[in-house]
Amino acid sequence: MNLPQESRSIASYTTRLDQTLKILEERVKQQEQLLEEGTQDSIQQTQADLEDTRQRLAKETRILVLQSQIDDRTQKPQSQVAKDMLRELEAKENYYNEETRRLVKAFQTFINDHLAPMLAAEELGGPIVGDDLGVDETMLEAGFNAQGRAKKPKNLPSEDKRxxxxxxxxxxxxxxxxxxxxxxxxxxxxxxxxxxxxxxxxLLNRLVEAGGTGPGAYVELTRESAAARFLVRSKVAQFHPRDARKLRLVDFGGEVED
Known part of the structure; x- marks a missing residue:
């Protein structure tokens, strides 16, 4: 075989080899895809079965607990059942009172450490609450210019003017x-x-006194403060639709009036 023929044979062999390799690669990819799809379907089915089993076990456990409580109460004298219920109510009341104190303390801390400086800045003509989280005492003392930027602290007002x-x-x-x-x-x-x-x-006291969010739940404001605006922007409270001097807490069971 002369050299040109040998070169053509090698080229033809190389071409056929490349085609064969490509076919094999495509088949491998197809098999991998089928395997992956099958594995994914199997995983999803297993997860669905586990969730169904979990829900069924939760229901059965709840039924057993309730049945045990019923059996326990029916075997006790009525006086003992009443005492147990009273102790349970007292325990719940103590728990809710403790949680209320904890939440009030956390709310007070949030106001003192984070919210109060930003409210003061907005009230003094600075950025609205949330726009600048780095408001400090020096900025509040110096005040803000017409553009809402903090003034330079070199010309601080006297303590009397402040x-x-x-x-x-x-x-x-x-x-x-x-x-x-x-x-x-x-x-x-x-x-x-x-x-x-x-x-x-x-707002909370008026809500409790009114027994809901009716007309009696409104608090009449002496002025439109940054605190009131913040509560409205946060969708926690809303102004009276016909009197912006009145504010009440939002009925979270209903729709917020934009």
Whole structure:
């Protein structure tokens, strides 16, 4: 065989080999895909079976617990059953009271550490709550310009002017019989935090007194504060549709009025 013929034979053999390899690769990919699909279907079916079994076992367990409670009560005297129910109610009441105290404490901490400075900044003409999480005491003391940016702290107002500004916006510091509280500072952050706590307390009390979100649930505002606007933006409260001086908590069982 001469050299040109040998070269053509090698080229032909190489071409057939490449075609064979491509066919084998395609078949391998097809088999892998079928295997993957079959495995995925098997996994999904297994998960569905496990979920059905879990729900069935949960129902059976609940039925057994209820049956055990019924049997236990029917075997006890009525007086003992009443005492057990009373103890159970007292335990639930203690639990809910403790959870309420925990939530109130967490809410107070959130106001003092995070919300109050931002409320004060918005009240002073700065960014609205949430736009600047880094508001600090120096920014509040210096104030904000017409564009809502913090002024440079080199020209801070005197303490008298600062206190006068606080009194004009939030009012004077509430009187307290506690000497320790009376000696504490009363700055922008303290005033804004106190206003938010007072407003939420009024809203909650009015809601309880009204027995729902009817006309009696509204609190009449002395002014449109940053605290009130924040509650409305957060969909926690809403203004009266015909009187923006009135505010109430949102009925979370109904629809929020935008």
């Amino acid at each position: 206190q006068q500004r606080i009194d004009q916006i939030w009012g004077s510091k509430p009187q307290s019989g506690d000497m320790a509280e009376a000696e504490q500072t009363w700055d922008e952050k303290d005033a804004a935090g106190a206003e938010m706590r007072d407003l939420t307390e009024q």
